[in-house]
Amino acid sequence: MLNSGTTHNAGRLTLRSRPTPLDSIASAAATELLTGLNDAQREAVLAVDGPVLVVAGPGSGKTRVLTHRIAYLMEVLHVPGDRILAVTFTNKAAREMRTRIEKLRQGRPLDGVVMGTFHAFGARLLRENPGVVADRLGILPQFSIYDDGDQVETVKAALKSVGLDPKLYQPRRLRARISAAKSQLIPPDEARNLAATYDEEVIARVYAEYERLLRRANALDFDDLLTQPINLFEAAPFLLERYQERFLHILVDEYQDTNRVQYVLVSALAERHRNLFVVGDPDQSIYGWRQADIRNILDFEKDYPDARQIHLELNYRSTARIVEAADRVIRENVARIDRRLRTDNDDGEPIVLRELSDQSHEAQFIADEVRRMVELGDAIYDDAAVMYRTTAQSRAIEEALRFRGIPYQVIGGVRFYERKEIKDFLATLRLLHNPSDTVALERVVGNLPIGRGLGPRALETIRAWAAAERATMLDGFLTIAGAIHNDSVPVLAGASKSAAQRVGSVIAGLRELAEDTPLTGLFDAIVERTGYGASLDRTEEEDLDRWANLLELRSELERVGDAPARDTIAAYLERVALVADVDSLELDERGRVTLITLHSAKGLEFPVVFVAGVEEGLLPISRAVESEHLRPEELEEERRLFYVGMTRAERLLYLTYASSRATYGRFGYSVPSRFLQSIPDHLLRTLGRRGALRPGAAMGLRDKARSDSAYPTAASRGGTPVVTATTYIPGQKVFHPKFGEGTVTEITERRDDQEVAVDFVRHGAKRLLASLAAMDVIDHDGH
DNA sequence: GCGCGACTAGGCGGG
């Protein structure tokens, strides 16, 4: 187990540490880099020899440790920047770290340090070695990066190609299964050998074809950005040795969310110098669905028996109440290292727990609270963030904020680069850059006006021609247009022939243009010549939106510069492919409330946090609780997600849930999340439905008047689901003190209340108000 | 081959 006895002991640290240049030069820089750090943080910064695992609780200063450590390596130990590799979870985290380190270095730029996401690093490795990548892996330097949608298209093509009906095999599910296999480094043939069911056999077959199609399109999916570097190193060990030698220090942030491939990549690179420094928190592992393997962090010591383990448990971020509540919540998980999150901070305000009748009341409550605290001068809009489990929840909240004129920014949702018009445009760029990119070609032909008249049949003809000629589909179009010469020409007639000519000549013209025109000029030509600009109706709101998005993209292209598109397009497309939602998050005071998913919120902090929809079915999400596939590990991940949300809050934490919620047009009743049961009463202020604080609540006491209905009391806890008066559902057996036993037949929503129709055994049908009728829900045994 | 309305199935998270 943990070697905490030695690693925690600061006194031993000095004994264990080898003499470093620190001793001899008594560097002022060193002193400065170490002041303000606590013992554990300092230990983490100074432990520069050998593998180190830092288990860092939320708000415990892990970014501080990472930045100070890198600055220390460079300033004090004079490690050249280009010998340091730092992997972060998002581009934004990398940018932030860069800025903070530069600040620590008195503004000197961070030259050479390789800092970015795993995927960006993978792409970089492939781009840095174009010759070997082409020769050994058959991937040409202008490769496209396929996103989720492109992958699904490729899966559909693969299904067709192996003679299966894409409608019967759920391309999205297959995509996920293939991705899961790839991120566990299982190649198609092995997947086939492992296949135990017909379903798995199908997956393996489609997987093999999918891979073939990707290679033919000279395209890489996200998983390839990690697996192909590994293939590269296997095919060319001298390259691996070169990188192993180069990276004297490797640092990995959010290690709990790495998957198998990432683990293999990092382990391989760290093999030579073994200065692998990983930081993570198993309790914040929330990407299991993306094959993140929590074992990477839990088994670190097994992989590196000489690893030093350092625990950062002191939280500097949140009030004591928030820290304690979060700690109580997470302690219920079984699969975890037993430890305790602590803080020296003040108690702060109680956590506000609030039940609302539906999602729009929930949204209004949140918006009103935000407005109130801003009006009182307690906060500015930037201080507040609203977090939720699903992106769909943002809509109601946006509406309520908009109605009150409160500015906000939404992170996530439909990502900018995944909007149709943006994807159409980018597909054109991609096609110009990588002529083999079939998904891009089909998108251009299928969605842009120049493709009118070309349907599945014409495309199939060209596809067959390309296969026979060992050429690209684009070559087919170019041949028909006479832009290039081939002995054989795809046979199309009439309207489709002229349409194909049009496509071929437009693409040929744009390709030529890209040679000497900057991206902005190319943008204008694309919009013009593909007919896209003209097809937008500038009076339709939706089309205006599209046009506005395209113009936003154009202004982004302006920032790329005036060099010919040919020279800038690759880097631009790569950047676009690898941005994350949170990368766009602006935390400098822009006067806006932030709306964000719990997943995206990892690593962030806000003075005021609202976690909305703390309900069964949403948090934990229903898939994790449905009895057919009750997955304890998924449930624990949901709990971690809630923990992540709670620990984003510095001063004020609100937890809200709605007793009824319309999901996908259907109306349903909900029960407060089981996770709430872990939070002790004394940390909470439970508000009644009618909004205003009740007497007594101000003293931080639970509102006893509600304790029998709105929310479980301490006494009622025992792990069993809590049924309350506000969560009646038809068919429920109830007991009324006067009317006796009955069955709920109907629920009618009233303002802030419910009207419950009950069929009583002795007294017949009655209609009662939920808030007034002191009924108990009983199970079938009559308890 | 296109464009329209009707229908249904999924239903979460994201580099």
Add this chain to the structure above:
DNA sequence: CTAGTCGCGC
């Protein structure tokens, strides 16, 4: 609810 598909008339 909403994206994707189906079936129809043009």
